[in-house]
Amino acid sequence: MTDQAREFDVIVYGATGFVGVLVARHLAGFAPAGTRIALAGRSPEKLEAVRQRLKVDWPLVVADATDAAALDTMAASTRVVITTAGPYAKYGRVLAHSCAKAGTDYVDLTGEVLFARDSIDENHELARSTGARIVHSCGFDSIPSDIGVHVLHSQVQADEAGELTDTTLVVTSLRGGVSGGTIDSMRYQVDVMSKDRGLRRIGASPYSLSPDRQAEPDLGRQEDMVTMPASEVDPSLRGHLAPFVMASYNTRVVRRSNALRGWAYGRRFRYREAMSVGTSPLSPVLAIGTKVALGGLFVGLAVPPVRYVLDRVLPKPGTGPSEQRQKSGHFTMDVFTTTTTGTRYTARFRAKGDPGYAATAVMLGEAALALALDREKLPKSEGGVLTPATGIGDALVDRLRTAGMEITARKL
Incomplete structure (x- = not known):
């Protein structure tokens, strides 16, 4: 199910980076038909090269990590933003805040405790008020x-x-x-x-x-x-x-x-x-x-x-x-x-x-798809700066199992 009030279901920001390309490739191969995906970054030439490399016809969105107005516009155009552009303390703060303001779900790969702490302090209550799920650390971390x-x-x-x-x-x-x-x-x-x-x-x-x-x-x-x-x-x-x-x-x-x-x-x-x-x-x-x-x-x-x-x-x-x-x-x-x-x-x-590349690309891509497409399976939440377990939960478990990952629990 998609929200037609927004132009896209998922935007991959930082799509020209090494991991960004891997995430986009995973989505190209495994996102359900009809999923509205765009590639985003600061260089239109590099974005076009990635689009041709992946052989997709997805739209391109140009936005610099320091351009708050451009990031606000981008965040308002989609249901979910994936960002692979780090270090996040340098390149992620403005984008996370734009998503919190716009009521847009957000996933990243951060393992930076100070960035995550700053994001909690700056965005948690704001995201609760807009319903945005700001979910950090959706790769091998964590x-x-x-x-x-x-x-x-x-x-x-x-x-x-x-x-x-x-x-x-x-x-x-x-x-x-x-x-x-x-x-x-x-x-x-x-x-x-x-x-x-x-x-x-x-x-x-x-x-x-x-x-x-x-x-x-x-x-x-x-x-x-x-x-x-x-x-x-x-x-x-x-x-x-x-x-x-x-x-x-x-x-x-x-x-x-x-x-x-x-x-x-x-x-x-x-x-x-x-x-x-x-x-x-x-x-x-x-x-x-x-x-x-x-x-x-x-x-x-x-x-x-x-x-x-x-x-x-x-x-x-x-x-x-x-x-x-x-x-x-x-x-x-x-x-x-x-x-x-x-x-x-x-x-x-x-x-x-x-773990840090191929498996992480699957985890991050499926986290975004769960937020965009599996709303009825998500944990009950008012939004906020959440974790993979509290923000996505069993919807993510189901998707990762379908993607071939083994996730089990048992009594000894």
């Missing part, structure tokens, strides 16, 4: 985490097995490259936080994206950089676990989902993420080495001489792996919990394709 816990909670509810308590996502299998856009976002956040102690405190808080920090339960310290024997999470696991690079963002998104739902997951819900480094005798050493390396990366980006070297070797924005390498990628994430009744549950989110 759909597997947020939707994984969502389906886990749904299964526990269906079984009347209580509430979630200690919950851990384990990246049990992963093959894929690091996005140049992700690295650029990290650089930008490091630059901002290195100059402002207050922003560093926001970035470090486990509840930095929560609607009301004072209302959150006091669950003690919740660390992101965890190393531990895997059996501490679940007896079925072997080897050691290392910090997961995206944990510092994903955990905050999941905690926001819990708070937006009135702490439906549970007031004793503690959430963390970690990554398996295998089961060899060296796995404890690998886990510690991973922790040191991740800490060194963030410190290195803040030290000019080291950053100069890192900038020469890390992926550049707008670049990505070959099509063959994208196809050979994959990921599996398993979420484990114990409920207040003492019952153990697990959920699995598994997909083929490079």
Whole structure:
């Protein structure tokens, strides 16, 4: 079902970028017939080249990320805006605000905690008043985490097995490259936080994206950089676990989902993420080495001489792996919990394709299609700055399953 009062159902903004092209390609191949899609960006020549490359006849919309008037007009012309133009703190704030004003749903790929916090403060109440669903983090950051816990909670509810308590996502299998856009976002956040102690405190808080920090339960310290024997999470696991690079963002998104739902997951819900480094005798050493390396990366980006070297070797924005390498990628994430009744549950989110590119393009595209076309399946909401679970929920689960992703939950 479409809203004929608006010219388009979906606009892909940043369509000339590496991930933007992948998202547009997915929509070209899998959007239902009759879906009204447009490509948008600041360069008409590059947009035309993408349109010819994809062999589609979609309209082109020219708008610069800093041109508020152009973005207002664009937002008012469509039901949903997809944006892949980051870093979002630099290129996303005006567009998110335009969508909130226009009552237009919005999805992006951000993993930037400070941008998301600013968007909540600036847009949440406005979007509630217009009915817009501003849904950040609709790619590998943070759909597997947020939707994984969502389906886990749904299964526990269906079984009347209580509430979630200690919950851990384990990246049990992963093959894929690091996005140049992700690295650029990290650089930008490091630059901002290195100059402002207050922003560093926001970035470090486990509840930095929560609607009301004072209302959150006091669950003690919740660390992101965890190393531990895997059996501490679940007896079925072997080897050691290392910090997961995206944990510092994903955990905050999941905690926001819990708070937006009135702490439906549970007031004793503690959430963390970690990554398996295998089961060899060296796995404890690998886990510690991973922790040191991740800490060194963030410190290195803040030290000019080291950053100069890192900038020469890390992926550049707008670049990505070959099509063959994208196809050979994959990921599996398993979420484990114990409920207040003492019952153990697990959920699995598994997909083929490079996580940050091929799989992310599917997740982002399907999130937008769910918002545009599956209105009757969406969670009840007045709008606002939401999460994938609270803004799209089961409508997204259904679409991702249809797209070939495995999303399951069961009692252990």
